[in-house]
Amino acid sequence: MATQRFQDDDPNVDGLYADLAAADLQPLWRQEGLLPRTPQRLTPHLWRGKTLRDLAERSGELIGIDRGGDRRVLALAHPDLDGLPFATHTLWGAVQYLAGGELAPAHRHSPAALRFTLQGSGVWTLVNGDALHMAPGDLVLTPSWTWHEHHNPGTEPMLWFDALDLPLVRNLDAVFFEPGGEELSPYQPEKRSRSEHHFTAPGLLPLGAGRAVTVEEPGSDRFSHLLAYRWETVDAALSSLLRSTGHQEAAIRYTDPGTGHDIMPTLRAELHRVLAGHRTASTRRAGSAIYVVFHGSGASVIGGRRFSWNAGDMFVVPSWAAVDHEAEEDADLFRISDEPVLEALGLARTEQTPSQQIPADRA
Ligand code: 1HN
Numbered sequence: 478m479a480t481q482r483f484q485d486d487d488p489n490v491d492g493l494y495a496d497l498a499a500a501d502l503q504p505l506w507r508q509e510g511l512l513p514r515t516p517q518r519l520t521p522h523l524w525r526g527k528t529l530r531d532l533a534e535r536s537g538e539l540i541g542i543d544r545g546g547d548r549r550v551l552a553l554a555h556p557d558l559d560g561l562p563f564a565t566h567t568l569w570g571a572v573q574y575l576a577g578g579e580l581a582p583a584h585r586h587s588p589a590a591l592r593f594t595l596q597g598s599g600v601w602t603l604v605n606g607d608a609l610h611m612a613p614g615d616l617v618l619t620p621s622w623t624w625h626e627h628h629n630p631g632t633e634p635m636l637w638f639d640a641l642d643l644p645l646v647r648n649l650d651a652v653f654f655e656p657g658g659e660e661l662s663p664y665q666p667e668k669r670s671r672s673e674h675h676f677t678a679p680g681l682l683p684l685g686a687g688r689a690v691t692v693e694e695p696g697s698d699r700f701s702h703l704l705a706y707r708w709e710t711v712d713a714a715l716s717s718l719l720r721s722t723g724h725q726e727a728a729i730r731y732t733d734p735g736t737g738h739d740i741m742p743t744l745r746a747e748l749h750r751v752l753a754g755h756r757t758a759s760t761r762r763a764g765s766a767i768y769v770v771f772h773g774s775g776a777s778v779i780g781g782r783r784f785s786w787n788a789g790d791m792f793v794v795p796s797w798a799a800v801d802h803e804a805e806e807d808a809d810l811f812r813i814s815d816e817p818v819l820e821a822l823g824l825a826r827t828e829q830t831p832s833q834q835i836p837a838d839r840a
Contacts, residue, residue: 483507516763519557519565519795521779526770526789530596533574533636548581548627549574550639553767555793561644564793565765567743567815569641575600577632583657588643589621589700589741593769593811595789597635601628601664604704605690607671608664611637614708614771616731616811620700620741622692624657628664638769638791640813642743672704676734701733701740715750715809725755739817749802749810751775756803759833763826766794766814773808777801778833799830 482498485491497504505511529551536549552562553570564570569588572595575581583603592602598612602619603626609617619625629635646652671689692698711729718727731746732738739745748771751757759778768777769791776785780798794800802810819825 516796519555519765519793521782521784521793521795521798522555522557522564523784523786523790523792524553526787526791529572529791530636530789533572534634537574537576537634542575542579542581547584553791553793563644564767565644565795565815566648567642567645567818568765568767568813569639569643570767570769570791570793570813571639572636573627573639574634574636575627575629576634577629579629580661581627583624583626583662585622585624585655585657587621587651587653588641588646589743590619590625590639590641591740591744591746591813592617592619593638593640593746593771595636595638595769595771597633599629599631599633600635600637601630601666602626603628603662603664604670605692606662606664607690607704608666609670609672609705610666610668611635612708614711616706616711616746618701618704618740620692620704621743622653622694622697623690623700626657626662630666638811640744640746640767642741642815642818645743645815645818670705672702673707676703679734682735699738699742701731701738702735703733706731711748715748719750719752725752726750726757741817742821743815743818745812745814745816747812747814749812751802751804751808751810753804753807756832757801759799759801759830761797761799761828761830762814762816763796763824764815764819765796766812768792768794769811771809771811773804773806775802775804775806775808777803778835781833781835783835797826799833801833 480498480501483494550571550573553564554562555564594611594613594615600611601608602617604619605623675683675686675689714729715727728749731740770786770788774787779794779800
């Protein structure tokens, strides 16, 4: 593709622009929007859970998963992103559907992924051979360059939310991929994975036990020692927090129990609980986020627009858009963001904003 050629009424300047374009150069003085006062490249956007479920089910009926093929995944494709299958400039969000008896074969890639189960149970995701059972509300990690495959030996179809740092890694031009072999991986269908046997209670750090799952490449072992976070644990933690604080909202971050850091270097995951009738304060942050409504109903005001939501809906909060949430029924919002990247690079910013007054439901 040729570089852009600028025009000018002055024939001399116009000639300069022609020569600049021929030399693959562009003048800074003709650039617009390179340095906006604040981030503003993306609008908020919401996908309905019912639409996601219906279309995932239809894909399940029509599209097979071949061995050696890949995954049955519907990517959240933000309309601001020119047809790319990306939810934000850094985050991939999607629903994945795996019917009973199906197997999504092994592969590994440099982009890191996580799965938050929405419906069904009985899938095992194998991560470098460690079998992670999946049931609704469970979070399982498939960190960068770990082998992973999904087995559904039961009869029930399963639907889960996939998040990856793929858009970010792609822009860094650091995507590597390797397909697995044809042979089936054996696994022990135990409800607790090796990583969960290592970390049985908060505050108890196993000495000398190392990681349940390791990778060979130097520097790529910066993901959580724990690979599965169970809904019962998260639910109990949130209820306990609400009781101890007496507040109408509580939130937890999923972290590496060995270090307290985010689960993976590029992705932050949190669960926000908002009780019925409560509206949170409004904040904005540099970096983008995807929310998945796990339970409940309510509305969020994002960058001055109001989006009402129900269980299964997913929405994007763009960088620096003010956001608050109001629950109609008790709500659990699973949130992922790219904030660990911004923090590592010294680009993180956050601000409390005045509450957003919005008259009508524009969703
Ligand atoms: C991937 O490996 C999975 O393993 C899901 O389940 C979604 C989207 C883009 C690239 C790789 C999976 C993916 C993906």
